[in-house]
Amino acid sequence: MESRGPTDEVLDLLFPPRCQVCDRLGSDLLCETCLEEVLFIGEHACACCGVPLRPTQRASQVCADCRGWRWISGARAAGLHAGALRAAIIRYKFDGRTRLVEPLAAMLVEVVRAEAERIGLPLGECAALVPVPLHPGRRSWRGFDQAELLCERTADEVGLPVWTDVIARIRNTTPQVNLRGASRLENVRGAFEARKAWKLRGRSVILVDDVFTTGATINECAAVLRRAGAVAVYGLTVSRTAPLWHPAAFTDVGDDAREAS
Ligand SMILES: [Zn+2]
Numbered sequence: 001m002e003s004r005g006p007t008d009e010v011l012d013l014l015f016p017p018r019c020q021v022c023d024r025l026g027s028d029l030l031c032e033t034c035l036e037e038v039l040f041i042g043e044h045a046c047a048c049c050g051v052p053l054r055p056t057q058r059a060s061q062v063c064a065d066c067r068g069w070r071w072i073s074g075a076r077a078a079g080l081h082a083g084a085l086r087a088a089i090i091r092y093k094f095d096g097r098t099r100l101v102e103p104l105a106a107m108l109v110e111v112v113r114a115e116a117e118r119i120g121l122p123l124g125e126c127a128a129l130v131p132v133p134l135h136p137g138r139r140s141w142r143g144f145d146q147a148e149l150l151c152e153r154t155a156d157e158v159g160l161p162v163w164t165d166v167i168a169r170i171r172n173t174t175p176q177v178n179l180r181g182a183s184r185l186e187n188v189r190g191a192f193e194a195r196k197a198w199k200l201r202g203r204s205v206i207l208v209d210d211v212f213t214t215g216a217t218i219n220e221c222a223a224v225l226r227r228a229g230a231v232a233v234y235g236l237t238v239s240r241t242a243p244l245w246h247p248a249a250f251t252d253v254g255d256d257a258r259e260a261s
């Protein structure tokens with residue numbers, strides 16, 4: 001039977017497919033040129049938080065920052081928060097280009113699958129994906145929850161449910177990008193509250209967010225979930241800020257004020 005809806009060809013004529021980052025016509029949502037620019041992290045990373053290690057560091061090493069984490073059991077990100085990946089996240093979050101969730105979630109799926117093979121993120125032991133919660137006010141202002149949408153697109157592929165009801169943001173916080181060091185820890189302290197602790201007891205979960213900056217937010221969420229009974233909490237993000245020794249640490253930082261929202 002013939003479909004009465006517009007065909008894909010007609011839709012393509014009306015809304016030609018284009019890269020959602022550089023606007024190149026006739027491409028995937030994230031074109032090949034943009035994708036080539038993404039600095040994927042790969043295997044040579046801290047065994048705990050997933051930050052890239054210097055070429056001279058041993059692969060199994062844990063970085064200096066990780067000695068300070070009390071609650072995160074491990075964290076992984078697909079790529080560095082620079083260039084096209086950072087641009088893609090900004091457009092996804094602030095320009096309403098929510099279709100970018102597809103290539104971004106695909107990157108998360110890749111990470112989870114690769115890490116399940118190693119021991120970084122023990123997928124088989126994890127019960128659910130948990131989005132880092134947005135404050136309800138910010139959610140309604142933005143119109144969607146970027147972390148929740150990423151979870152929804154990742155969940156089926158990795159075979160885990162999404163739990164949106166185990167942690168809530170009870171206080172709106174200053175965006176972490178506007179703060180430095182210790183004030184980031186202070187800013188998120190007490191901002192979250194666990195719910196339905198019975199779901200968490202004895203379980204391991206994967207916290208999902210778009211960007212891992214200093215880890216203060218994910219660490220605070222992990223603390224709340226662990227105190228409520230979770231045995232392990234892992235962090236999974238699309239990007240993470242580059243370590244200071246990395247050339248990408250000083251590229252296009254802070255040229256988009258919206259990133260601070
Ligand atoms: Zn592009």
Ligand SMILES: [Zn+2]
Pocket residue numbers: 046047048049050051062063064065066
């Ligand atoms: Zn580390």
